[in-house]
Amino acid sequence: MSLDDLPTRIPQAGPESEPVVRRVDRASPQADKVTRAEELRLQLADEIVRGVLAPGSGLDETDIARRFSVSRTPVREALRQLVASGLVESRAHRGAVVAQPSIERLTEMFEAMAELEALCAGLAAERMPAAERQKLEAIHEELRVLSYAGNPERFHEVNERFHNAIYAGSQNGYIAEMTLATRVRVQPFRRAQFRNLGRLAKSHAEHDRVVVAIMRGDKAGAAAAMRAHIELVRGEYELYAVSHP
Amino acid sequence: MSLDDLPTRIPQAGPESEPVVRRVDRASPQADKVTRAEELRLQLADEIVRGVLAPGSGLDETDIARRFSVSRTPVREALRQLVASGLVESRAHRGAVVAQPSIERLTEMFEAMAELEALCAGLAAERMPAAERQKLEAIHEELRVLSYAGNPERFHEVNERFHNAIYAGSQNGYIAEMTLATRVRVQPFRRAQFRNLGRLAKSHAEHDRVVVAIMRGDKAGAAAAMRAHIELVRGEYELYAVSHP
DNA sequence: TTATGCATCTTTGTATGCAATTGACAGCTC
DNA sequence: GAGCTGTCAATTGCATACAAAGATGCATAA
Numbered sequence: 001m002s003l004d005d006l007p008t009r010i011p012q013a014g015p016e017s018e019p020v021v022r023r024v025d026r027a028s029p030q031a032d033k034v035t036r037a038e039e040l041r042l043q044l045a046d047e048i049v050r051g052v053l054a055p056g057s058g059l060d061e062t063d064i065a066r067r068f069s070v071s072r073t074p075v076r077e078a079l080r081q082l083v084a085s086g087l088v089e090s091r092a093h094r095g096a097v098v099a100q101p102s103i104e105r106l107t108e109m110f111e112a113m114a115e116l117e118a119l120c121a122g123l124a125a126e127r128m129p130a131a132e133r134q135k136l137e138a139i140h141e142e143l144r145v146l147s148y149a150g151n152p153e154r155f156h157e158v159n160e161r162f163h164n165a166i167y168a169g170s171q172n173g174y175i176a177e178m179t180l181a182t183r184v185r186v187q188p189f190r191r192a193q194f195r196n197l198g199r200l201a202k203s204h205a206e207h208d209r210v211v212v213a214i215m216r217g218d219k220a221g222a223a224a225a226m227r228a229h230i231e232l233v234r235g236e237y238e239l240y241a242v243s244h245p
Numbered sequence: 246m247s248l249d250d251l252p253t254r255i256p257q258a259g260p261e262s263e264p265v266v267r268r269v270d271r272a273s274p275q276a277d278k279v280t281r282a283e284e285l286r287l288q289l290a291d292e293i294v295r296g297v298l299a300p301g302s303g304l305d306e307t308d309i310a311r312r313f314s315v316s317r318t319p320v321r322e323a324l325r326q327l328v329a330s331g332l333v334e335s336r337a338h339r340g341a342v343v344a345q346p347s348i349e350r351l352t353e354m355f356e357a358m359a360e361l362e363a364l365c366a367g368l369a370a371e372r373m374p375a376a377e378r379q380k381l382e383a384i385h386e387e388l389r390v391l392s393y394a395g396n397p398e399r400f401h402e403v404n405e406r407f408h409n410a411i412y413a414g415s416q417n418g419y420i421a422e423m424t425l426a427t428r429v430r431v432q433p434f435r436r437a438q439f440r441n442l443g444r445l446a447k448s449h450a451e452h453d454r455v456v457v458a459i460m461r462g463d464k465a466g467a468a469a470a471m472r473a474h475i476e477l478v479r480g481e482y483e484l485y486a487v488s489h490p
Numbered sequence: 491t492t493a494t495g496c497a498t499c500t501t502t503g504t505a506t507g508c509a510a511t512t513g514a515c516a517g518c519t520c
Numbered sequence: 521g522a523g524c525t526g527t528c529a530a531t532t533g534c535a536t537a538c539a540a541a542g543a544t545g546c547a548t549a550a
Contacts (some may be wrong), residue, residue: 004265034337035337035532035533035534036533036534037325037533037534038337060501061501061502062500062501062502063543070534070535071534071535071536072502072535072536073535073536074533074534074535075503076503077321077322077325077533080322080325080329081326081329082325083326084325084329085329085332086325092279092280092283092502092503092541092542093501093502093503093540093541093542094501094502094541094542094543095345095501095502095542105418105419107421108417108418108420109419111417111419111420112417112419112420112423115364115420119360119364132375163322172353172356172357173350173353174350174354174356174357174427175353175356175357175360176354178357178423178427179525182419182423242468279502280501280502280504280529281503281504283505305531306532307531307532315504315505316504316505316506317504317505317506317532318503318504318505318506319503319504319505321532322503331537337511337512337532337533338510338511338512338531338532338533339511339512339513339531340531340532441531
């Protein structure tokens with residue numbers, strides 16, 4: 001599963017400042033895929049992850065084709081790739097819908113995410129280069145400020161950078177991609193999370209334990225702290241799921 | 246990423262004996278997809294995993310279409326899905342080839358596999374129901390016999406069942422699928438592994454530590470033993486990779 | 491009134507033709 | 521002779537037409 005081109009990218013260790021603003025982030029060594037199918041896939045994935053297309057929504061090939069002014073062929077290819085990535089489900093001759101996992105499945109996905117993120121945190125504690133550690137601390141500090149400011153959207157954005165930095169810290173691109181893919185798949189079901197403002201400060205406190213452990217090179221501690229963090233996040237979700245059945 | 250339909254299936258906890266022999270194992274609740282694209286995908290995936298299509302082989306749409314007596318459309322869809330699953334790589338307008346990861350990438354994948362299998366083993370030690378534990382022991386015993394008999398093909402087959410039983414033992418379908426997907430992706434690069442006959446007995450000895458720990462409910466021990474096992478497997482691979490550059 | 495079967499209709503699956511992009515090779519210039 | 525450029529062939533990407541499989545709704549019978 002190549003996740004090089006999922007909506008959210010894992011920042012690499014290279015220079016932070018990008019000289020040019022591009023419509024789509026295409027810094028990966030793997031060259032651009034400027035096909036319509038690819039653009040559609042990115043667009044649809046983005047809409048699913050951002051909640052514009054709610055879980056369960058029907059994805060009519062003809063509708064989508066009309067909407068983007070292309071034929072059904074690239075739409076079909078995009079949908080197939082989304083099916084493979086788990087964001088979309090489809091059955092032969094019965095159309096495709098935005099994936100709507102069962103509660104049991106979501107529980108499994110959260111458990112997997114906790115374990116994967118814990119793995120990344122543990123590996124990061126062992127291996128993360130000094131420069132990356134400093135950047136992680138900087139992001140963490142940014143989150144501290146934002147947790148006071150109480151801006152959920154911005155917090156969410158920087159929070160993603162925080163987690164991505166830890167994925168990259170594992171120094172294992174494959175594990176980082178799996179972890180990100182799991183996060184992306186869970187994303188549609190945790191949108192409203194940071195609406196709860198008290199959550200921001202709590203989240204920062206949990207992050208703090210993770211960062212301290214990583215800085216200290218404490219593998220087990222970092223893994224445990226991250227696992228706890230994700231499990232608390234999952235707890236918040238359950239409240240949400242129950243109140244919105 | 247839905248792996249419900251990868252060439253190798255994770256056996257569930259249900260009754261072992263299947264009353265009817267089917268061409269393709271389709272016991273999943275998710276109904277059959279009897280489209281040509283789907284058949285092609287399974288067929289091609291199988292050929293890649295079995296080594297019939299070597300890494301780096303070109304996958305010409307027209308050739309494949311002729312070979313299977315279909316049009317290019319289902320071929321394209323099958324290839325797209327294989328790209329998404331990681332077994333195939335493709336660049337726009339330049340065709341598709343069987344995935345040929347770099348040594349670095351393969352190292353990452355093996356590390357991921359070690360961690361995922363260790364995770365499964367640990368969870369299995371905690372959660373596996375008694376009936377499944379007994380089946381695991383039975384498979385382990387089967388492997389013991391086969392390690393004497395020295396039949397690499399059969400050993401390989403039962404070995405897969407052994408690992409699949411542990412994936413299922415995690416009681417987490419999502420983690421089991423990720424682990425299996427990783428195994429499948431690595432598969433083309435470890436074909437010749439059990440040619441080395443001495444490896445069979447060693448493998449069984451390593452498995453033994455895993456099984457004992459699982460039976461004892463020793464989470465950490467099971468994880469550690471499995472991690473060690475996979476890392477040894479990786480060691481064997483490196484020898485193979487070096488001698489066949 | 492309800493259930494069942496048939497007809498039709500919508501939607502997806504497949505085939506095929508054309509357009510666009512790429513990589514190579516030949517010919518030209520320096 | 522080396523390097524560049526333009527043209528060409530091969531292959532993929534996209535569009536459209538047609539076929540097939542579910543879904544829907546109505547009619548009819550119990």
